[in-house]
Amino acid sequence: MVDRTVHVLSAGTALPGQPVDTEALADRFGMDRLWVQWVDTFIGTRTRYLALDLETGEPRESLADLATAAATTALARARVSADDIDLVVLGTATPDTLMPATVNVVADRLRIDGVPTFQLQSGCSGAVQTFDLATSLLSTGRYRTALVLGGDVIAKHYDVTTDLRTLPPEELVNYVLFGDGAGAAVLSTEHHPTSPRIRSVLTRLAGLDRAPGQVLQWYGLADRDSARAPAQEDYKAIEERVPELADEVARELLDDLGWEHQDVDWLLPPQLSVTMTERIAERLDFPKAQEITCVGETGNNGNALLFFQLERLLDRIVAPSRAIAVAIESSKWIRSGLALELDGGV
Known part of the structure; x- marks a missing residue:
């Protein structure tokens, strides 16, 4: 094989x-x-x-x-x-x-x-x-x-x-x-014993019948003078939904791999804000995991966040280690995450 x-x-x-x-x-x-x-x-x-x-x-x-x-x-x-x-x-x-x-x-x-x-x-x-x-x-x-x-x-x-x-x-x-x-x-796909392997990736739409938590407009010439706000965020809905969705992602990844919470050494939680990250990490409850967060310094720069976390992880991870990363999109509610493992095998 x-x-x-x-x-x-x-x-x-x-x-x-x-x-x-x-x-x-x-x-x-x-x-x-x-x-x-x-x-x-x-x-x-x-x-x-x-x-x-x-x-x-x-x-x-x-x-x-x-x-x-x-x-x-x-x-x-x-x-x-x-x-x-x-x-x-x-x-x-x-x-x-x-x-x-x-x-x-x-x-x-x-x-x-x-x-x-x-x-x-x-x-x-x-x-x-x-x-x-x-x-x-x-x-x-x-x-x-x-x-x-x-x-x-x-x-x-x-x-x-x-x-x-x-x-x-x-x-x-x-x-x-x-x-x-x-x-x-x-x-x-080339084997690199010092590089973590991707064990599982999960992306799931979770917004059926739910109003968007965030709207970002795109204006064309016909509506460039529109009174619509360019960006809006239902922060209360996000406060309620994101921790719940993050917990679902983490549990599904663990179930997929047969891992327990105590098996995870590194946690890369969602990065909406510092206070939200702290709340979500506490709910996820990985007792041994070291948390990697960047949002306090970088701000929420959207799709860049996971890469800032990975950059820090790759500088610090040693075998054997397991890592879980979670990202939640609030625009129409997408839950996503990935699991990495570095076992140091030849």
């Missing part, structure tokens, strides 16, 4: 500019100290990175810029070249353009050609979906090495002239939670 186990060889990430702390947001938008304290207490995110000039609103970096940088790092760490890549998959909720697909712009910049490319339109679960699609294709034996990417540039929806004091909570929260960034990973 041919072994087509998929290994995660490397991860790379990219962030735009310098970190923007909550005090800088408050100064720019005229918010007071009480607002800063509210963010610190109920959100917990300390900094985020924005791909625009906060003073002028001018864009500085695109998703393609960030994804290319992250991919370049991942390829170098994996010691593979663009010529070694057999397929490319990008997950994002905020492509640079509807056409051409951002994944193809990135591939072109990396000098990758003549291979299948896929762009998955999705929220935070899109990162896991790239692994789902890539591992499925790699397991057919037709391909050997895949480049998977995830990222979002949400700041392009910012109006830096907005008076935040006039915004309803479902719009205001987006200025605090989100940031921009991109990540990449190299997957391979």
